Amino acid sequence: MDRDILFERGRRNLSRIGRIITIAAGKGGVGKSVVAASLALTLGERGKNVGLLDLDVHGPSIPDILHARGEIVASKEGLKPLSVHGIKVMSTGMLIGDNPLPTKGEDKRNLISFLVGLTNWGNLDYLIIDLPPGTGDETIWVLRALRGLKNVGVLVVTTPSILAVSVVRRLLSMLEDEKIRVIGIVENMAYFNCEGKVYRPFGRFSEELVRRFKLRVIASLPIDPSLEQTIYDGGLPHRSSEELKSAFYRLCDVVESSWGE
Amino acid sequence: MHEWTLAEAIVESLNSFVEQNGRKKVLEVEILYGEMMELDTDILSYAIEELVKGTVLEGAKFSLKEEKALFKCNACGATWDFETAHKMLSHEFGILEEPSGARESPLHFIPDLAQALLKCPRCGSRDFEAISGKGIRVARMVLGR
Ligand SMILES: Nc1ncnc2c1ncn2[C@@H]1O[C@H](COP(=O)(O)OP(=O)(O)OP(=O)(O)O)[C@@H](O)[C@H]1O
Ligand SMILES: [Mg+2]
Numbered sequence: 001m002d003r004d005i006l007f008e009r010g011r012r013n014l015s016r017i018g019r020i021i022t023i024a025a026g027k028g029g030v031g032k033s034v035v036a037a038s039l040a041l042t043l044g045e046r047g048k049n050v051g052l053l054d055l056d057v058h059g060p061s062i063p064d065i066l067h068a069r070g071e072i073v074a075s076k077e078g079l080k081p082l083s084v085h086g087i088k089v090m091s092t093g094m095l096i097g098d099n100p101l102p103t104k105g106e107d108k109r110n111l112i113s114f115l116v117g118l119t120n121w122g123n124l125d126y127l128i129i130d131l132p133p134g135t136g137d138e139t140i141w142v143l144r145a146l147r148g149l150k151n152v153g154v155l156v157v158t159t160p161s162i163l164a165v166s167v168v169r170r171l172l173s174m175l176e177d178e179k180i181r182v183i184g185i186v187e188n189m190a191y192f193n194c195e196g197k198v199y200r201p202f203g204r205f206s207e208e209l210v211r212r213f214k215l216r217v218i219a220s221l222p223i224d225p226s227l228e229q230t231i232y233d234g235g236l237p238h239r240s241s242e243e244l245k246s247a248f249y250r251l252c253d254v255v256e257s258s259w260g261e
Numbered sequence: 262m263h264e265w266t267l268a269e270a271i272v273e274s275l276n277s278f279v280e281q282n283g284r285k286k287v288l289e290v291e292i293l294y295g296e297m298m299e300l301d302t303d304i305l306s307y308a309i310e311e312l313v314k315g316t317v318l319e320g321a322k323f324s325l326k327e328e329k330a331l332f333k334c335n336a337c338g339a340t341w342d343f344e345t346a347h348k349m350l351s352h353e354f355g356i357l358e359e360p361s362g363a364r365e366s367p368l369h370f371i372p373d374l375a376q377a378l379l380k381c382p383r384c385g386s387r388d389f390e391a392i393s394g395k396g397i398r399v400a401r402m403v404l405g406r
C-alpha cells in the first residue's frame with residue numbers, strides 16, 4: 001500500500017478552505033510576495049477570514065514583509081498559524097529563521113506535505129499561497145494538491161517587461177495543461193507618475209499573450225518608490241501609498257467577483 | 262501532541278482507501294514512522310483507537326514500528342545516527358506545545374527540515390541526506406472480506 005498520508009491530509013485541508021488563490025510568476029523578483037501579502041491584508045480588512053501560506057521554503061519573505069515574528073504553537077488540532085494584522089500566516093521562516101535549507105525533490109515535497117498537512121487554519125474564506133519563482137518542487141506540489149479542486153484560482157504576477165513574456169508563456173501553458181483556472185494577470189511595477197506625467201519604463205504587457213490565453217490584465221500596479229522604506233519602517237505594503245492602496249482594493253474587487261456567486 | 266493530527270491523517274487515508282476498494286473489514290495495519298518524529302506511541306495508539314470507532318477500521322490490529330534515522334554527508338561521506346543528531350540540535354528554534362508548555366524542535370514536527378536544523382558532525386556541511394527515519398507510512402495492511 002503506497003499512500004502519501006501527509007500529502008492527502010494537506011490536500012484535504014486545502015479542499016475545506018473557501019477559496020484558494022495561488023500567486024505565481026515564473027520570474028523572480030517581480031513582486032509576488034508583496035502582492036500576496038497585500039492581497040491577503042486587503043481581503044482581511046474587508047472582513048474576510050484570510051490565511052497566507054508562504055511556500056517559498058528557501059527564501060521565505062512573507063515574515064519580513066509582515067514583520068511576523070514569533071514561534072508557532074502546536075496543539076491537538078495541529079500547528080497554529082501566526083495571527084498578524086488580522087490574517088493568519090504560516091511560513092518556514094517562522095520555523096527555521098534565516099538558516100539555509102538545502103533540500104530538493106521528494107524531500108522538499110514531503111516538507112510541504114507536512115507543513116500543509118499539520119497546519120490547522122480553522123475557518124478560512126481565502127487562502128493566499130505565495131510561491132518561489134520557477135516551476136520547481138513547490139509549484140509541482142501545489143499543482144498536484146490543487147488538481148481537481150473547484151475552489152482554486154491563480155494570479156499571475158509579472159512586470160510588463162519583454163523579458164517576462166517567455167517565462168509567463170511557459171507558466172500559462174503549464175496551467176492550461178493542468179486545467180487550473182487563471183484569474184488574471186497582475187502587472188506589477190507597471191508605471192510611475194512624475195509631475196503629472198505617466199511613465200511606463202517596462203512598456204505594456206504582451207497583448208498577444210493575453211489574447212492567446214484568453215486572459216485579462218486585471219491590475220496595473222504602480223512603481224512605489226516608498227515601498228521599501230515603508231516595509232523597513234515596520235509599515236504594511238498595501239498601505240505604502242494611496243495609489244497602491246486603491247489599486248489593491250480594485251484588485252480585490254475583481255478577484256472576489258471572479259468566482260461568481 | 263501532533264500525534265492526534267497524525268492519527269487523524271492515517272485513519273482518514275486508510276478509510277478512504279478501504280472504501281474505494283469496496284472492502285468491509287480490515288484485519289491488520291502496520292505503521293512505520295521515522296525516529297526523527299519522536300512520537301509518543303501511547304498517545305498515537307490511543308488516538309487511532311478512538312478515531313477508528315464506527316469506521317471500517319474498527320477492530321483492526323494496529324502495530325506501530327519505528328524506523329531508525331540515518332544521515333549521510335554528501336561532502337565528506339560521514340554517517341551518523343539520531344542520537345548524535347539530537348545532541349547537535351540547536352534550541353534557537355522551537356514550537357511550543359499546548360497545553361503541556363513543552364518546547365520542541367521543529368524537526369520533531371517536520372523531519373524534512375533536517376538540513377536547516379542540523380550540520381554534518383564531522384565537516385559542518387548541510388549538504389547531507391537523511392537516508393531514513395523521517396516520514397510516516399502504512400507499511401502493511403491485511404484486508405478481510
Ligand atoms: N509595486 C512596487 N513598487 C516598488 N517596489 C516594489 C513593487 N513591488 C515589489 N517591489 C519591490 O521589489 C522587490 C521584490 O519584491 P518581492 O520580494 O515581492 O518579489 P518576488 O517576486 O516575491 O521575489 P522572489 O522571486 O524572490 O520570491 C522587493 O524589494 C519589493 O519591495
Ligand atoms: Mg517572493
Ligand SMILES: [Zn+2]
Pocket residue numbers: 334335336337338339381382383384385386
Ligand atoms: Zn561531512
